[in-house]
Amino acid sequence: xxxxxxxxxxxxDLSSVCGQGHILGENGPLRRLLEAGKMTNMIFYGPSGVxxxxxxxxxxxxxxxxxxxxxxxxxxxxxxxxxxxxxxxxEGIGGILLYLDEIxxxxxxxxxxxxxxxxxxxxxxxxxxxxxxxFYVYKAILSRCAVFEFKELSQEEIAGNLARGMEELxxxxxxxxxxxxxxxxxxxxRCGGDVRASLGALELSYYVAAGKEILPADVDAAGQKNYAxxxxxxxxxxxxxxxxxxxxxxxxxxxxxxxxxxxLELGDLAxxxxxxxxxxSEDVGLAYSQAAVVVQSCVASAQMVGLPEAAIxxxxxxxxxxxxxxxxxxxxxxxxxxxxxxxxxxxxxxSRLKNNHFFGVGEKKDDYLYPHDFPNHWTxxxxxxxxxxxxxxxxxxxxxxxxxxxxxxxxxxxxK
Numbered sequence: 001x002x003x004x005x006x007x008x009x010x011x012x013d014l015s016s017v018c019g020q021g022h023i024l025g026e027n028g029p030l031r032r033l034l035e036a037g038k039m040t041n042m043i044f045y046g047p048s049g050v051x052x053x054x055x056x057x058x059x060x061x062x063x064x065x066x067x068x069x070x071x072x073x074x075x076x077x078x079x080x081x082x083x084x085x086x087x088x089x090x091e092g093i094g095g096i097l098l099y100l101d102e103i104x105x106x107x108x109x110x111x112x113x114x115x116x117x118x119x120x121x122x123x124x125x126x127x128x129x130x131x132x133x134x135f136y137v138y139k140a141i142l143s144r145c146a147v148f149e150f151k152e153l154s155q156e157e158i159a160g161n162l163a164r165g166m167e168e169l170x171x172x173x174x175x176x177x178x179x180x181x182x183x184x185x186x187x188x189x190r191c192g193g194d195v196r197a198s199l200g201a202l203e204l205s206y207y208v209a210a211g212k213e214i215l216p217a218d219v220d221a222a223g224q225k226n227y228a229x230x231x232x233x234x235x236x237x238x239x240x241x242x243x244x245x246x247x248x249x250x251x252x253x254x255x256x257x258x259x260x261x262x263x264l265e266l267g268d269l270a271x272x273x274x275x276x277x278x279x280x281s282e283d284v285g286l287a288y289s290q291a292a293v294v295v296q297s298c299v300a301s302a303q304m305v306g307l308p309e310a311a312i313x314x315x316x317x318x319x320x321x322x323x324x325x326x327x328x329x330x331x332x333x334x335x336x337x338x339x340x341x342x343x344x345x346x347x348x349x350x351s352r353l354k355n356n357h358f359f360g361v362g363e364k365k366d367d368y369l370y371p372h373d374f375p376n377h378w379t380x381x382x383x384x385x386x387x388x389x390x391x392x393x394x395x396x397x398x399x400x401x402x403x404x405x406x407x408x409x410x411x412x413x414x415x416k
Contacts, residue, residue, distance in 0.1 A: 006199040009168045010054055012061070017051050018161040018195050019153040024055070030148050039063055041118055043103070043137065044128040046150030049194030052128040055150075056099045059126065065097040072105040080106075080113055087122040095122050103127040104136035111138040118144055152193030159188045161195055165202045177206060179214045186216045240268075241275045244318075249283045253322035260318050264311050273299045276317055287327035287399035294320055327397035336393045346385035353383065376412045 011017045014024050014031060023030040033040070039059075044052040060067040068083045086096055103111070117123035118141070125145065129136060133147055153161075166179050183205065191198035204222040205214050240263050247255035263272045280295040298317035302310035340346060352368040369381050382389050396406040 004196070004200060005165055005168065005203045006049075006196040009164055009199070010057070012058065014055070014058055017054055017058075019157040020051055020055075020150055022151065023148050030055075033146075034059065034062070039065075039097075039124055041125045041145040042127070043133050043142070043145045043147045044126065044150055045133050045147060046130070047152050047193065048130055049191075049196035049198075050150045050153055051195065052150050053099075053101065056126045056128065060097055060099065063097050063124070065095055065124065067097050067099070069099045069101070071101045072110075073102050075100075075106075077110055077113070080110060084113070084117055084123065087117065095124060097124045097126065100125060100127040102129060104129045104131045104133075108138050111141050115140055115144075153195060154193070155185065155188040158191055158193070158195065158198045159184045162187060162198060162202050165199045166206075169203065169206050175212075177209065177212050177214060180216070183214045183216050183219050186219050190219075240266075241271055244272070245275060245279050245283065248279050248318060248321045249326065251322055251326065253319045256318045256322040257315055260314060261311070264307060264314070267307070269302065269307055269310055272314060273302060276314065276321070279321055280317075282328060282331050283326055284321050284324045285327040285330050285397075286402050286405075287325035287397060288401065291321055291324050325399045325401075327399050327402060329395055329397040329402060333394035340388060340391070346388045349385055350382055352381075378412050380413075 014034070017024055020028075022028060025031065030042075044055065046052060066086065068086070070079060070083060083096070083098060098114075100106075114123065114125060115138075118125055125141075127133075127137070127141075127145070133142060137145075162179060162184050166177070170176055179202070187198050187201045187205070191201060201219065201222065202214075205219045208222040209215070209218040240259055244256060244259040244263065247259055260272060276295055277299055280292040284291040295317045298313040301313040305313075369379050371377050371379055371381075373379075384391060396402045
């Protein structure tokens with residue numbers, strides 16, 4: 001069996017686990033809990049390859065309970081019921097420990113099936129998820145579990161763990177190869193904080209290297225370009241897009257270009273394009289309306305040429321937006337109007353605005369005043385519904401473009 005290196009050197013005790021000092025260190029809450037001999041239902045939350053399964057296995061070995069594992073990506077309802085049924089057997093009469101990987105893939109009904117068994121102690125649950133459990137785990141399950149967040153490992157922590165991998169590879173092959181500091185740093189930088197990915201890259205590089213030292217060229221030759229984890233439908237996707245937009249909104253072109261580059265390096269051209277089209281109107285808006293036109297043109301160019309060249313017009317658009325004056329006045333006006341609509345206001349518009357051929361009693365077609373028939377193409381007239389007739393949604397921004405528009409209309413409407 002071709003067992004991955006990460007599995008061959010999987011830690012057997014907490015002191016050997018790479019990273020996670022905030023929960024497993026000397027004063028870490030999870031370590032203190034386990035050292036006190038207290039078993040409780042737990043949810044491990046964090047990215048892939050950071051030790052969630054390893055810690056669950058260590059806990060299982062010390063628990064003294066029958067241990068069962070299910071992966072929710074492939075487990076069906078009958079698989080869960082089969083495990084739960086073991087609590088009625090001689091082996092499981094004292095309770096079982098269930099490790100449920102990727103719990104977010106279970107639907108609400110499947111998660112509810114576990115509830116009764118968790119409440120009466122027949123099942124002690126350790127669940128893991130790469131998604132935020134407060135969004136994806138059934139609230140009744142969540143309220144009965146302690147949640148521990150596992151964090152992405154630093155490059156220093158990854159590099160230190162690679163030394164263990166080298167020892168194992170040399171032992172298995174009867175060799176004395178070394179890993180150059182530069183190659184170790186390269187693997188650590190590219191793995192996205194994922195121990196499993198870093199050890200997989202190390203093993204490939206080990207066998208690709210012709211000499212006694214693994215060099216950066218060997219890492220590249222093994223095809224290890226970038227193995228940072230990224231789920232386009234999960235938290236990573238929205239966090240990167242959020243960072244891009246907040247950097248543009250905050251007028252930081254350096255950060256904006258960085259997050260754009262990261263999105264594109266991970267292949268998310270579509271996500272970047274969609275978000276940038278929104279940003280042009282939401283964050284730059286009326287302060288520089290031409291930005292929407294430029295961004296749309298750059299996005300169209302990017303979609304036409306594809307990656308990697310698409311990065312160039314998108315960088316143009318991102319830097320333009322980040323360095324442009326900002327206004328969210330149009331978006332604020334929209335949200336204020338939406339709030340009134342959702343509150344049930346303004347249900348009926350003035351009759352003069354309707355495109356009807358029939359007018360009721362007291363309603364005349366010529367009630368509508370055609371603005372182009374008046375000086376400066378404007379005349380006072382009520383457009384909003386009666387219950388909102390004095391409502392002001394749009395407030396002019398303080399930028400030059402909107403203040404120029406305000407000055408024009410103040411003059412035309414003879415406002416003071």
